[in-house]
Amino acid sequence: MQHAINYNEIKPDVVVDLESLGCGDLVMALMKALRPLPVGQIVQVEAHDAGAAADIPAWCRLRGHTLLAGPTGPDNASYYIQKES
DSSP, X not given: OOOOOOGGGOOOSEEEEOXXXXXXXXXXXXXXXXXXXXXXXXXXXXXXXXXXXXXXXXXXXXXXXXXXXXXXXXXXOEEEEEOOO
16 A cells, blocks of 8 residues: 655655646656666656646656656646656
8 A cells, every 4th residue: 555645745856847848748858857867766847738647647657667746736737756767
């Protein structure tokens, strides 16, 4: 069973603002942002595209990364991803 994570307690190593990038561009930007990072680092992603709420969790599942929280924040545009392999 997964425990709820308070996103206010997550300390990201990197913050990436993907603005309003959608689907394909969003996925490519996520790949570029996570590629150089060591395993275990946490990325805070800011994504304002309406499809991000579905695209980011699906991408994390497909790529094996952990979505710690999201969408969160005052505008529901913050996602916290921990890089796995």
